[in-house]
Amino acid sequence: MATKKATLSDTENLAVGALGGILETGIQMPLITYKITSQDGRPMPKNIQGWYRGVVANAGAVAPITAFQMAVNGGLERLILAGDTSRELQAHEKIGAAMGAGAISSILYSPLDLVVIQQQKLATSIGGALSAVTKEHGMAALFRGFTSCAVRESIYTAGYLGVGPVATQHIKTMHPFFSENEQAARIAGSCFAGTMAAVMTHPVDTAKTCMQGDMASTTYRNARSALGQVYSEHGIGGLYRGGAARTARICGAFFIVDNVREAAMKYKAEHFDS
Known part of the structure; x- marks a missing residue:
């Protein structure tokens, strides 16, 4: 029997997104530092403080951004349904709404991401x-x-709010083990969506990191030139510097945020919905 879940309001989406963003950033900050340092070609930190430098700025960026993405995603889903509560969103509609939410969130995320990169560099x-x-x-x-940030976030948000949940539900139907073990299905769905998002966006993220680390445009004029220069100097491997750490971080983020969101919907259904 399916577990009863409630729909979250905009305020609840904001709160859940903020909590999920704080948790995943705090747990995974060393992976974020490794990714940024690898992409920017700088030496790795030599102490714990260095690995966690920027964690407050990053959590301060990720928490409101994740909250904003969830709230906008909820609004876009309602817009797609146009008041028709008799049906559920189809897979492509969920993914489309999530992509739109991610692109819109870049208005906030891009400057905050830049500050984190400059904080670590300086x-x-x-x-x-x-x-x-x-x-x-x-x-x-x-x-x-x-x-570059808008492209990255549209695909990233489509992953954790669209592809991840859709993949999890599909995986549950593939084998009795997954239908009986929800967390195993959630891990598999998060890893599938996270790996896909990482592979698709990492070259763009590398270009963005290079650009935002070179504020004077001494080496990188724009994202296109950054992509071309990194590729010409280091090949395809250069475009995926820090890719393993970022892939692990994204899979972990998808799993953490999805669990927080699911728990909130179940809690609301059990305690507040009649």
Whole structure:
């Protein structure tokens, strides 16, 4: 028998997204640091403080972004249904709504991501990185890499709010083991969606990281030139520097956020929905 789940309101989506973002960032910050350091070609940190440098900025970025993505996704799903509560969204509709939410979220995510990268590069505080960027390059520089971020986030959000849940439900029908072990199915679905999202977006993420680490455009003028230069110098392997760490991080993030979201929907259904 299917477990009863409730639909979350916009406010509840915001709260659940924020909690999921904080949890996954705090747990996985060393993977994030490894990915950024590999892509930017810098030495690895030599102590725990270095591995967790930027965790507050990153959690401060990811939590509201994940919250925003979930809330916008909910709004887009309602828009697609157009008030028709008699049916559920089809797989392609879920994925499309999630992609739209991810692209819209880049308005917030792109400048915050840039600050995290500059904080780690300059080994300074959040305020120090923000001040250094705006003082030397102006406020508009905070949106350097915006298009790359929008592409990355549309695919990423489609993964954890669309492909992941759809894949999990499909995996449950494939074998009795998965139908009887929900967490195993959720792990498999998250890994499938996370790996797909990582493979599709990592070259774009590498270009974005290179751009945002080179604020003066000394080496990388834009995302296209960054992609071409990294490929010409290091081949396809260069475009996937830090790819293993990022893939592991994305799979973990999908699993953590999906569990938080499912738990919230079940809790609401059991305690508040009549």
